[in-house]
Amino acid sequence: MNYNTSSALLHLNKSTVKDAARGQWRTILSPLGVPLPNHGRHAPCPTCGGKDRFRFTDKHGNGEYYCNHCRGGDGLQLLQNYHGWRFQEAIQNVAELLNLEEETCQPFEFGKFDADKIAPSGNPQTPAPRHQEPAKPKRPPSNILQQWQMTRPASPDHTYLKIKRVQLCPGIRLSRNYRRLVVPMRCTENQLWGIQNISPNGKKTATKGSDKKGHFFPIKGQDDRALFIVEGLATGLSVHEATGFPVVVAFDANNLLPVAENIRAACPDLPLVIAADNDAWTDGNPGITAAMEAAEAVDGAIVWPEFEPGAETVAGRPTDFNDLQRLCGAEAVRDRIRELLPRGFVPGWIPIRGERVTEAASLAGGAA
The missing domain is CATH 3.40.1360.10 (Dna Topoisomerase Vi A Subunit; Chain: A, domain 2)
Structure with missing residues (x-):
């Protein structure tokens, strides 16, 4: 895959891209070249190496990970650290993988x-609808x-x-x-x-x-x-x-x-x-x-x-x-x-x- 590292990046709304990616980070990071361990397994850190210091938890659906050496972060931070991308470059590549056009990234x-x-959580700040829906799955x-x-x-x-x-x-x-x-x-x-x-x-x-x-x-x-x-x-x-x-x-x-x-x-x-x-x-x-x-x-x-x-x-x-x-x-x-x-x-x-x-x-x- 040819990753976009051009300086002429589209102006994308980071919150919307992150919302669209929530719960999908395993299927996002692997195609973007980041090696991930199986669920719950320890493995070498994609960024700093080692033997078993890295865990990919995706705890809140944002691509969360933790490394005993270089600490933790979310999926966007992992892409930045692994590829040396700037934040906007990481956003751009995730948006392209999700086929989010510039207009739909707002x-x-x-x-x-x-x-x-x-x-911010996506939960309306108003009372629940009259016909309360059953709880949805955590992730699409x-x-x-x-x-x-x-x-x-x-x-x-x-x-x-x-x-x-x-x-x-x-x-x-x-x-x-x-x-x-x-x-x-x-x-x-x-x-x-x-x-x-x-x-x-x-x-x-x-x-x-x-x-x-x-x-x-x-x-x-x-x-x-x-x-x-x-x-x-x-x-x-x-x-x-x-x-x-x-x-x-x-x-x-x-x-x-x-x-x-x-x-x-x-x-x-x-x-x-x-x-x-x-x-x-x-x-x-x-x-x-x-x-x-x-x-x-x-x-x-x-x-x-x-x-x-x-x-x-x-x-x-x-x-x-x-x-x-x-x-x-x-x-x-x-x-x-x-x-x-x-x-x-x-x-x-x-x-x-x-x-x-x-x-x-x-x-x-x-x-x-």
Whole structure:
């Protein structure tokens, strides 16, 4: 592996890179050339030698080690000592191994509210969500990181993006065989907890071991006055392109509530808008039903697309904002969202009409 020791290094956020690397240091240090002993074994120190003075404990998931001669530190310090790198060079090489692009090495900014709402440990400084999640594993699955390390830069000409008529955004990668889009499932600390794979024909699968619940894919926006939460990637890209707002992709309807609650815990004052799929062709309209539950839990707003009778896309009957974009254009998406948002919900963003939550309730009851 050719390690990057160029003086022209990207400006990377060290906290975000360390958060993304937490719990993965054994699979990071070895590819970067640092010899490590088996779990719990004593061995020669990679830096100062000796016979059995070195222990790699990874006690808190930060690559912790201890040497009886040169003392201890974390994974970044070990890389610096072993290779003679400066701190920024170590950060750079870890970020490259994790396939973190410069844009995704910055913390996802939930407007101006994120900086002082998340504790250093990553635990929100607010009460636990109403639906308390079970305790998660201490560390993300190692096979997820290993697959992510094998991904390649994605192309804006990928077949799925062209079919959906949306633009590639930072953070999406391409599988090793260049066929599937690889979409990371992240938490508010930017740690990688899972991967969604999207084939050119739109088939979506999760990599084995992925932990989807409460995790999401973030799409950064230029307007930080609100955050939209959607089910699918194409829907999120359509909403972002039409409004300029940041969006998080929850991957499916059942994950809208856990994602919304996690973001609300991190950002108590940020206006959250659930951009629902309008599954009018399915009994009970699960898209609207799940979106209403999520919006109610986080005191958010709900918007949904509406289609002319008989409207159809290449994939069949339309349901989401990406379908609306492909049928009527981005302006129709923006106008529909402005039509449904309650007046004053997003500061300075004037809706066309007032609140229509009662209509959403009727749709959830099964009306087409």
